[in-house]
Amino acid sequence: SQTIHQWPATLVQPVGSPLSLECTVEGTSNPNLYWYRQAAGRGLQLLFYSVGIGQISSEVPQNLSASRPQDRQFILSSKKLLLSDSGFYLCAWNGGDSQPQHFGDGTRLSIL
Amino acid sequence: KNEVEQSPQNLTAQEGEFITINCSYSVGISALHWLQQHPGGGIVSLFMLSSGKKKHGRLIATINIQEKHSSLHITASHPRDSAVYICAVHLIQGAQKLVFGQGTRLTINP
Numbered sequence: 001s002q003t004i005h006q007w008p009a010t011l012v013q014p015v016g017s018p019l020s021l022e023c024t025v026e027g028t029s030n031p032n033l034y035w036y037r038q039a040a041g042r043g044l045q046l047l048f049y050s051v052g053i054g055q056i057s058s059e060v061p062q063n064l065s066a067s068r069p070q071d072r073q074f075i076l077s078s079k080k081l082l083l084s085d086s087g088f089y090l091c092a093w094n095g096g097d098s099q100p101q102h103f104g105d106g107t108r109l110s111i112l
Numbered sequence: 113k114n115e116v117e118q119s120p121q122n123l124t125a126q127e128g129e130f131i132t133i134n135c136s137y138s139v140g141i142s143a144l145h146w147l148q149q150h151p152g153g154g155i156v157s158l159f160m161l162s163s164g165k166k167k168h169g170r171l172i173a174t175i176n177i178q179e180k181h182s183s184l185h186i187t188a189s190h191p192r193d194s195a196v197y198i199c200a201v202h203l204i205q206g207a208q209k210l211v212f213g214q215g216t217r218l219t220i221n222p
Contacts, residue, residue: 032208034209034210038153042214043198043212043213043214043215044198044200044210044212045212046209046210046211049208049209051208057208059209088153090153090155097142097202097208098142098143098202100145100157100160101145101157101210102157103147103154103155103156103157105152105153105154106153106154106155108153
């Protein structure tokens with residue numbers, strides 16, 4: 001069966017520090033992969049999605065970047081975190097367009 | 113105006129009540145999801161539907177494509193149903209992506 005792993009579960013980082021959040025999927029090949037952010041009191045917002053290795057689409061201009069170095073690995077990064085980067089980050093995957101999305105457990109990121 | 117609007121934003125009810133959460137959208141869609149987010153943040157997909165009605169246990173989801181409206185119903189509600197319920201749509205153009213409503217916070221009191 002397919003599973004999605006996302007880590008760490010919580011992270012506290014100082015302003016200006018770098019960031020790397022990792023997401024891996026097991027039990028499937030060539031998934032679509034997604035990074036979402038949920039700011040406090042707000043809805044989910046799509047940040048990046050990828051339909052294949054090295055293919056990244058960015059939805060909103062921001063301080064973050066994403067990479068997909070392997071088929072089932074999706075990484076969210078920042079060189080210098082801002083206070084506004086605080087939030088709950090969710091990784092998700094699905095098997096193709098309009099297919100149900102399956103979510104990781106999320107990473108709660110606090111910037112001090 | 114958001115492309116996906118949910119109502120109500122907050123709902124408190126007593127155990128056993130019948131619950132309805134509504135979702136309206138203003139764009140062309142290929143499918144609609146209902147998601148459940150628990151206090152810890154994890155999200156579970158409840159339904160994906162593109163027409164008609166689906167039922168799973170005490171949960172029922174309906175969609176009216178012509179009216180661009182969907183409802184999520186919970187029968188015989190229970191405190192463990194307390195969560196944020198999120199409506200999300202796959203756009204016809206750009207079907208890789210989901211567009212989310214702002215969520216409905218449901219609290220069921222014993």
